[in-house]
Amino acid sequence: DIVMTQSPLSLPVTPGEPASISCRSSQSLLQSNGNNYLDWYVQKPGQSPQLLIFLGSNRASGVPDRFSGSGSGTDYTLKISRVEAEDVGVYYCMQSLHTPYTFGQGTKLEIK
Amino acid sequence: DVQLVESGGGLVQPGRSLRLSCTTSGFNFAEYAMSWFRQAPGKGLEWVGFIRSKSYSGTAEYAASVNGRFTISRDDSKSIAYLQMNSLKTEDTGVYYCGRDRGLFLHYYGIDFWGRGTTVTVS
Numbered sequence: 001d002i003v004m005t006q007s008p009l010s011l012p013v014t015p016g017e018p019a020s021i022s023c024r025s026s027q028s029l030l031q032s033n034g035n036n037y038l039d040w041y042v043q044k045p046g047q048s049p050q051l052l053i054f055l056g057s058n059r060a061s062g063v064p065d066r067f068s069g070s071g072s073g074t075d076y077t078l079k080i081s082r083v084e085a086e087d088v089g090v091y092y093c094m095q096s097l098h099t100p101y102t103f104g105q106g107t108k109l110e111i112k
Numbered sequence: 113d114v115q116l117v118e119s120g121g122g123l124v125q126p127g128r129s130l131r132l133s134c135t136t137s138g139f140n141f142a143e144y145a146m147s148w149f150r151q152a153p154g155k156g157l158e159w160v161g162f163i164r165s166k167s168y169s170g171t172a173e174y175a176a177s178v179n180g181r182f183t184i185s186r187d188d189s190k191s192i193a194y195l196q197m198n199s200l201k202t203e204d205t206g207v208y209y210c211g212r213d214r215g216l217f218l219h220y221y222g223i224d225f226w227g228r229g230t231t232v233t234v235s
Contacts (some may be wrong), residue, residue, distance in 0.1 A: 035220070
């Protein structure tokens with residue numbers, strides 16, 4: 001199984017400041033079609049997960065442009081350019097290249 | 113609007129069975145693979161399995177932790193995906209979510225829609 005490792009696991013951020021979460025996979029998520037099968041999801045308190053970024057760098061519909069995803073191969077990053085209070089939640093990376101799909105441990109973003 | 117609604121959760125004794133449903137609307141269900149996920153209390157997300165669209169065999173794959181005990185099926189005429197859970201264990205306790213997976217030609221846009229989840233307690 002592909003192991004996904006996120007860091008940090010806890011991320012206190014001052015509103016208006018940037019934030020960054022790293023996700024590393026135990027094997028490359030780059031397929032021969034050129035797509036990186038790495039997604040980012042956020043689970044806000046009391047809610048179901050919601051998609052932020054798919055295929056490494058594509059923002060999902062309705063996601064603010066202060067969220068961006070980058071990376072290729074085994075190393076990926078989610079960046080929030082200016083954190084807002086509504087961004088509180090647990091952020092997960094997930095690989096969907098091979099089954100079983102696997103998630104990172106989750107990064108809990110909190111507001112300072 | 114795309115909607116996914118899970119149902120069928122509840123309290124069940126170890127060793128018993130439960131069937132969850134994921135009722136969908138707002139998109140052509142038959143064109144999509146559907147995934148099931150779960151989240152144990154206070155823990156992270158875990159993929160349970162998925163079922164391909166019939167255009168891509170309609171077969172299912174499972175996480176090792178549920179393989180042989182859980183079965184995913186689909187009824188395209190009703191736009192519903194099912195998760196049959198047998199021989200339940202206490203460690204199967206959690207919230208179960210369904211999500212929309214790969215679409216036509218296996219185009220992937222993430223798990224772009226999720227249900228609100230249904231709670232399963234095995235005790």
